[in-house]
Amino acid sequence: AGSRWRIAIAAWGTTQWAVTIGSLPLLLLFFQQFSLISPLANAIAIPIISFIITPLALLSVVLPSGWMSWLLQLDHALLSLLMEMLIRMAELPVIERPAPPPVAVGLAILGVVWLLMPRGVPACWVGILLLLPALFFQPVRPDTGKARVTVLDVGQGLAVHVQTAGHDLLYDTGPAFSADANSGERILLPYLRAEGVRRLDSLVVTHQDNDHSGGAEAVLTGIPVAEVRSSLSQNHPARLIAGARHQPCVAGQTWDWDGVRFTMLHPGRAADDSPGSKTNDVACVLRVEAGGLSALLTSDIEAVSEAELLQGQAGQLASDVLVVPHHGSRSSSTAAFIAATRPRWVIFPVGYLNRFRHPNAQVWARWAATGAGMWRTDAAGVVSVHLAPGGPRFETARAAAPRYWHGR
Secondary structure (H helix, E strand, O other): OHHHHHHHHHHHHHHHHHHHHHHHHHHHHHOOEEOOOHHHHHHHHHHHHHHHHHHHHHHHHHOOHHHHHHHHHHHHHHHHHHHHHHHHHHOOOOEEOOOOOHHHHHHHHHHHHHHOOOOOOOOOOHHHHHHHHHHOOOOOOOOOOOEEEEEOOOOOOOOEEEEOOOOEEEEOOOOEEEOOEEHHHHHHHHHHHHOOOOOEOEEEEOOOOHHHHOOHHHHHHHOOEOOEEEOOOOOOHHHHHHHHHEEEOOOOOEEEEOOEEEEEEEOOOOOOOOOOOOHHHHOOEEEEEEOOEEEEEOOOOOHHHHHHHHHHOHHHOOOOEEEOHHHHOOOOOOHHHHHHHOOOEEEEOOOOOOOOOOOOHHHHHHHHOOOOEEEEHHHHOOEEEEEOOOOOEEEEHHHHOOOHHHOO
């Protein structure tokens, strides 16, 4: 009997080992994380569910009603204890890694197959070496003095990731889709994890319109954030979470990271909560300079704010790359502002078939008349701009990973 138990336990252990190792490449590819505690959780949960919880539930169906009630209560109590324990295990840290490239995933799959070969196959340990590229892959960051500006596709909203050699800034956080879903948890945190970003040096929430601030709370609770700059009202939940890390974004703020210059151009005053004040009028405008090039992030400013910038910051508006104000709304992108910025490339952050019909046809025509290169996130997906000497260099998600459903 003891021998049979040892064989059964050994077989079970082998199965757990195979499942844990076998799922590792796909977990890294799709979720960029795996749990070291999962084998223990399975070791506890599977036998209890298989040999206690399920049999008791089935037995209660065939026994008299007096027994049924007692058995179901016992079953429920045991299941509650099990779930409480699993919840505690789920709160333990998981191993997070950047998304490995396809080549590394392919090598990892070969490594798994080699590791799980039957006894007698020589040098199975070599499979571990094939797992290492996927486990220790690190995405390439910009060199000192260079930056990568990535306009994410969050639908009808805005979120921009600015990365330097050693720092990361997130400019806006996209919309909240419902009370239970938002861009922060659905898009931004998975994206940052896949890019190997473990903390944000700065989070800029330009103003409190939902399509710009909807994911802020999820970001602040989901990843360490060193500082927050915003035009949020004092009682906004994201500002309350930020606490002492928060400071209002005001024109004139400047800082340098790794040879990259950041300058806040707008608003000219800190936001207030006065009745009738328009949130778009205090939206944070940020200029990024790297590699002899510049990018201007304009949030939702409208004609009034554009006029203020022309009056007080005209000398800093000319840019190589510009994220079009207010998603291409007709209330923005005045002729004078376009003439002052003179970008060579413009990016429209818009949602597919959005209800506002952004970008406005006349605004699109005004920008197109300048001869600037035109990008829009609903057609190109994520648009990434490398600010470096000889650039900028653009990459788009749909060009990098085309799918048949994208059309032509």
